[in-house]
Amino acid sequence: MPESTRPAPTDKSGLYAPYFEGLTQGQIKVQQCANCSAVLWPPQDMCPECYATSLDWVEASNEGTIYTYSVYNRAFHPAFKELLPYGAVSVRVSPGATILGEYGGDPADIEVGQTVRAEFFQTAPGVALIRWMPSDLSTPAPNQPTTKE
């Protein structure tokens, strides 16, 4: 099953646009309140701390630690059948967001607390996703999107 059949993000021009633009440039961007500096993730329309609606997008770290994860031995979308077993990890990055991405190493090796670094891969023109690489497998920065799958 070709990579292109993977579900594409549905909101590339609205609330999530800066996030998906960032991924194509090798950056993870998250929301930060322009008034009180609270970090908001997932993105939303209003700050829940001070109710400001002026929200900036700031670059988060491309390196973080695995907060939680899963390993899928069965695909619930046909595009993932050939990728099994599939590791998905939620990574805690500075300045304080939990970012889901796929795991680039052997899913059997995933551990909570493990340090990982983001790589970015293109799934369609203008669409990039995150692959979290364990430190012993990650390539040095800069991370640029590649079409390699």
Add this chain to the structure above:
Amino acid sequence: MSLTTAVENVAITGIGETEFVRGTDKSTRRLAMQSSLAACRDAGIEPSSIDGLVIAGNDLSIEDYITHLGIDDLRFHASLHIGGATPVASIILAARVVQAGMASRVLVPSVWAAISAGTRLGSGAAELSTRWADELVPTTKPNLEYPYGTVVPMQWYSFHANRYFAQTGADPIGMERVALSTRKHANQNPKAYFRDRTLSSEQYRASEILVKPFHLFDISLETDGSAAVIVQAASRPNTTNGLVYIAGGAEGHPAQPDTMTSRTNVLDMGLTKAAKHTFADLGMRADQADFAEIYDCFTFVALRQMEELGLCGLGEAPDFAVESRIGPGGSFPVNTHGGLLSQAHVLGMNHVTEAVKQLRGQAGAGQVPDARIGLVTGYGDFSNGSVMVLRN
């Protein structure tokens, strides 16, 4: 024990269930009407006299219920959608509506035809899973999760489970204990889908791990069925059944209830708040109940609720959930009907109807001796929670 009541003198006076099957010719609507009629009959009321309706987590409309049940004068309706937490939350709402005098005979129906209507969540049919989740949270799911193949509940909840086991060091054997004890309850219940199928430790351990850490038998059934209850003032009912009072209850929600994979605290559950309010209102602890029907979409989710109800501490549920406690004849029986794991998945309304049977002394071979107080919980979507205390 004596119990303070938060809700004065309101009872579940009627319960109704369809058959619980996998595959039926009956439509979702027909199943819902069948259980609704059965609940009216059980309460001894005419369906036309229903004057309140709380649709508990299904897509049927008030028009469906009014036209099919011939309801003459519907004075109140609501439709709640917080996943598996809905039935208990809906009954609490119905009880408060009766208490406030806004309606006197409130029908609360749930239905899920997972097989016959083609709405199985674990089917692997991406269109179904994504359509369902899109309606739930139209932004986080398709943007942050589907691109990584994360589309169904067993995947979402695994993020909670894997963090929990890593953080607490709890023993995953707790999941097996819940699966096996629940199946033993089902083996005593003629209405359980798995009434004739036993489950051994060897079978459990040999089953596929579909999504880490969930074996096949950690995951609930998907079935076709409906269950409904009638809520009335306790002074009104025209029924020969014993009264089962709604003593109190509450719903609760976690922070960031729109995602399991991208939030700050994946262990945060709405039940924590709901239980705190409920037990404070009633002046009781969870372990003072005689039994509990705990929402068990996954064995793991049942374990976590035991902790958040206050039956044991964080990380201790695997030790709490031994068969001598939660199994048939145990000191604190849990899911005496076989639960969602081994009876049927009716969104947890079957937990409510079972609790009523227990408190009426009508639970058959699975009857808990001298049952006076029962807990029923609900769990839905991304850790919404609800809990209700029933007494006779």
